[in-house]
Amino acid sequence: MHQITPLDHTHYDEMLAGGQNIRPSYQRFASWLDQALPAWLHHKQAEADTLFRKIGITFAVYGDESGSERLIPFDTIPRIISATEWKTLEAGCIQRVTALNRFLHDIYHGQDILKAGIIPPEQILTNAGYQLAMQGIDLPRQVYAHIAGVDIIRHNDGGFYVLEDNLRTPSGVSYMLENRKMMMRLFPELFASHDITPVEHYPDLLLDTLRSVAPAEVDKPTVVVLTPGQYNSAYFEHAFLASQMGVELVEGQDLFVKNGHVYMRTTAGPQRVDVIYRRIDDAFLDPLAFHAGSMLGVPGLMSVYREGRVTVCNAVGTGVADDKSIYPYVPDMIRFYLGEEPILHNVPTWQLRKPEDLAYVLDHLPELVVKEVHGAGGYGMLVGPAASQTEIEAYRLRILADPANFIAQPTLSLSTCPTFVDAGIAPRHIDLRPFVLSGKKVQLVAGGLTRVALREGSLVVNSSQGGGTKDTWILKEDITC
């Protein structure tokens, strides 16, 4: 297990080294910022808010009765990553997602990794994300996670660590694209003075990826985006991606199964569908196969899928690989399938199903972050250093009730990046989610979604928990000073 320097309250700042020296990647930006009047910058920040609201880039927050639609706060100070750093991140992401796809294929076929004793079989076979229905099904190009979002943080040792892999329906790529558009609109001069790698072609790459995994006999595949509907928190993104790819955005009610194929209802009659980029969970895909009460899915879809006459992206059953209880094994997967050493490190993780890990974690709750194995979106986690004694004790009882449902990690010192706050500009914690596409090949656009925890000291970057976003710049060449 890779050792992380303990939290020492001196965070790695993306712009300032040692709290004062500007890092090379930020040199040009910093001198631009020096020239800019605070009032003008605030005006620009307000302009961005107005524009986002006007374009309607909003998201729905679960359990929020009053404001069913909110803006994700956008911060105008970019997160800048050097060319050298990106090379490592890119190679690391490709390596990781390649191994995860190999793992998924293996799990649903020969299960070599279980036979080799690298992962205990019960960890997989009793996992809620494991879909027995996928056993022995051959998928085009053996790809399961066509779109993967890898959450990466930078610790105060300056190194990058993977926090989690999102292999089901990772979201946020629309913000990567809209944030870039917004920055180019607000600050064109910055793009003239920086050589920033473009991200705008992501929808083309996505469409190529989806087409490349269509059922083999199809010549010109019809691709659709399947959304749960406009009340879903990520509906904006579903609509955005469908529009950018020039494909239909469908709901379950728009699709039906007939004569062993999937069709959509159109004004000109039924039209065959070959690839479904679905943004709904496995459990809702097909009421005949999973939740009988689901109104979101398409009755009979799974039988067509199993016969290979439609491709579902991401594949059914990828959840078994992005589960937090499987995460600790990813470095071993990389060694097992690729014979390589992991380029990106995992965060050390205690698995509370192991008695010795459980004992350690219960003794150190105030220092640790504890998460539910199947949790997502920052819901239901304990951030030890930020929690009260009462919260910690309440959480302790939850852990004891079902230890296997939890993992724990050290409280990581997420790096900080200068961010606009009410009082001016202050450091706030950030993470990074690049989006990895797997089809004919494994690739990613140079960029990703940088999320920022806007509350002072907060480490939770999720948009549902008060997080915002920033544009992410990957420099084409390192700036040397």
Next chain:
Amino acid sequence: MLSRMAGCLYWMARNMERAENTARLLDVSLQMSLLHATSQDDLLVPLDVTGSTTDFLRHHHTPTPQAVLHYLALDSENPGSIYNCMRNARENAHVVRVKITAEMWEQVNGTWLEMREWQRRGLDTGSASSFLEWVRERSHLFRGAGYGTMLRNDTFHFSRLGTFIERADNTARILNVKTKQISDNEPVAENILDYYQWAALLRSVSGFEAYRDIYRDSITPEQVAELLILRQDMPRSLRACFGEINKVLARIEGQSGRAARRLASEIQARLTYSSIEDIFADGLQQTLDSLIDDINRLGSTIHHSYLETA
């Protein structure tokens, strides 16, 4: 195109057009009610045209200008209020924002955000006309943004279809209600009230100048009816609306629309080859009643042909 999407485009446009028509009706009625404050008839006209008189009277004892204004403009409980039309237009647009142009979406969404402001501030008879003018302007902007930026494909066609079905329906209804109202008046020679009624009707469809321009004559029921039913060059007339409806239906892709095309062509043929004398010989009231039925039938046929396909 997906049937569901086509439905949203169609209803987005219908709702925006309905908001505009309601605003036009309200504007004229409020002005008319100032002319002879003792009568409530003019205030009932927009309620009758939108088919909401019963619902209104359930909540309000008397149709005061303030009550009618609030009910038709801002009332979130009234499904046909301008407020709700704009909300429906925005919700439908939200579903099809992948289809419509960014400018169109920004326009619909911006309209809705401003509408909420109007509702929050409230309206009185003093601020009514600037609000109603705003509604008309936003509707013009909606059509203009669509006409000026949309690719001429089914997205455009279904949106146009909604606009013109709604407009035809509105013109037929307003003519129908006014005809009834005027025939109920005491048959006095050269009834000065009638003049104002017909003039108000013309103004509510932006037809006053057109009438003067074409007929250069005092206002007669025959000529008003001709202008609003049969004139091809009058953009809110039934014939002009059906000209657009037929054009659009012919351009929608696929073969599923035969029944709708046939019905629309039949109506169009009747409007093209009738004279105003024929219509008055059959009875204006009867003609309008049967036209309103036809438009409703065409609406259901469009639903059946395109929007609810299996």
